[in-house]
Amino acid sequence: MPERPKTAPATLHDVAREAGVSLATASRSLNGSARKVNDDYRQRVHEAAARLDYSPNLSAQAVAKGASSTVALLVSNIADPYFSSIAAGVIRGAEAQGLIVTMAVTERSSARELQLVRTLRGQRPRVIILTGSRFEGPRSQDALVAELTAFTNTGGRVVLISQRELPFSAVVVDNYAGARRLANVLFEQGYRRFAAIGGDRGLMTSGDRLSGFADGLAEHGIAIHPDHITRGEFTRDGGFAAAQELLTKGIEAVQLVFAVSDVMAVGAMSALREGGRSAPDSIAVAGFDDIPMARDVTPALTTVNIPLEEVGMRAVELALSSTATTSDSVVTVGTRVIVRASTPLVRAGD
Amino acid sequence: MPERPKTAPATLHDVAREAGVSLATASRSLNGSARKVNDDYRQRVHEAAARLDYSPNLSAQAVAKGASSTVALLVSNIADPYFSSIAAGVIRGAEAQGLIVTMAVTERSSARELQLVRTLRGQRPRVIILTGSRFEGPRSQDALVAELTAFTNTGGRVVLISQRELPFSAVVVDNYAGARRLANVLFEQGYRRFAAIGGDRGLMTSGDRLSGFADGLAEHGIAIHPDHITRGEFTRDGGFAAAQELLTKGIEAVQLVFAVSDVMAVGAMSALREGGRSAPDSIAVAGFDDIPMARDVTPALTTVNIPLEEVGMRAVELALSSTATTSDSVVTVGTRVIVRASTPLVRAGD
DNA sequence: ATCATTTCGGAATAGGCTTTCCAACGTAGA
């Protein structure tokens, strides 16, 4: 039978009184303090705590200790499978260390991102993890860097995911190499004439994947015609629109469309289908990320696997590892080309 | 140029000293206090704060005010699009109220759920939101109810999503009615012979949808043969396995498979395809939830739309609305049948 | 010009917890 305190939560003070011990003893009993307390007392305190439904006030603990037990995570859009997979990894990694995750979404706005970092910093989290690729360009990030630096100066850790340009630790994906290898694999499957769908100009992830892909093709003396590269938002709808644009421009001769992310590839496949060029029969499509959904669309999507959940876990580990204390370190996770039904072998003479 | 405090974050005290005012004045200047402070002072304080990279300590504020500014959200699995869409809504709703969201994942384990509620309660969040349907059954939830009751007794708000059995406020989806309507629509499209895939027995969401569907068919004198109902985990793989089981049992005559969730339906489509019964030509498939992905699979999935993001927002609003203070209230959100390519019209005589 | 009000800065207290410091106790060694 739980009590009915009606109003204020039980405090440690209440527990101490109920157990007939001092505050200090109660505190030492209920958390793993360095000092021992007599088993009799321990027990009395625990019983009293149970009786009062006591739950330690984490905020008060944070104030007293000067360190909270949270990890702050910023994502562009939690409903996007790319980010939600990373978030799952972050949550798992944090939990392994007994930390709680607080999350905020930036909606891909730098202004919001800055604002959120400001707010989140107030939580005094142990770590702030930023995902979602930044825009290139010199000055655009100054305020953010200043804010993050202030945070690290006071003992906080910052980890960037998939972003190496800012002076902080990072978990990065070798987008360039992955895309390059993808291009090679596709060439070997017989593809020769390509189109590409990128993210907004200046988005680094998109840029790296695009140039990796282009360089991979260049190894075989192939170039993508500039008219066959379109750009859109880094979303399903962005991919849809970009593919429509390709159709308008005319891609009759094109055999395969490479989209720089799976969500864009999925949108593109829908647009292509509506435009009468269904994959895989009329045109092939490849993506990047290997989000869970890539397996289940029809045709299943050829893509470059990133161990998304591992990326999230690694970010937490990196932040908390001692080496990260002294200097910024970068962990690179590998990628793997995954060939599925969306890019069948090209018949000779096609 | 940010300072280099090297160690401890600047405190309000530091700001006050730097600005040459009292602690009280600094506090009143930096947050929207009820009392006014002279513009000169305000300015001085703000400048000092900027100079010191001051960021208010949210934990300390929470202790001083006796109320934190966080919302705690529990989901089964954040990588599942159903939950990540709801989470997006919760985050948006919380942000509208200036609240921060902390998230934890239960992995569908009651034990973990209880444990997490205990931990989260320590945050003294304004609201705890639980998603993921509970299992039916009398006593299994006692400990959880006790914990949540202790929380509400001390002024916290609890909101359940898609769950009406526990004595707390809830945002519920009319699963029964939606499934029933779906059955009617499918009947009108000409379907007569059905199979169904459910979640684990005892999972309420699954049960409601299954019985709604069955009742909808019963209105037209149709029943599903017991052999044509299988169950699996509430995941993509669960749907895959359940569909395989259906194939084994033999569903030659079946025209349409209804899965109680879209993720299961997606898994089922894959299994059916592998088994030589591709949708929509060889068999039709319908799901429930209308996750974003439902649009993009091929064939696009007929399903019952739930405004997932709205559900999340509503949960926050409900928790914070004054009416919820006095008694537990239930908000029901409507559903809408969405017909897509996975359930084409049945040719007469088929 | 005087008195009643209002305005607003500052000192002090509260809030829940951790931790340092002190003192009392018990044990062991001589």
Added chain:
DNA sequence: TCTACGTTGGAAAGCCTATTCCGAAATGAT
């Protein structure tokens, strides 16, 4: 039996902020 030392409980200080309570200054009215 006496001293030295390690244990362990308790009192109190400290963490950072909000807010109450005072008092002084400024304002307005008569």
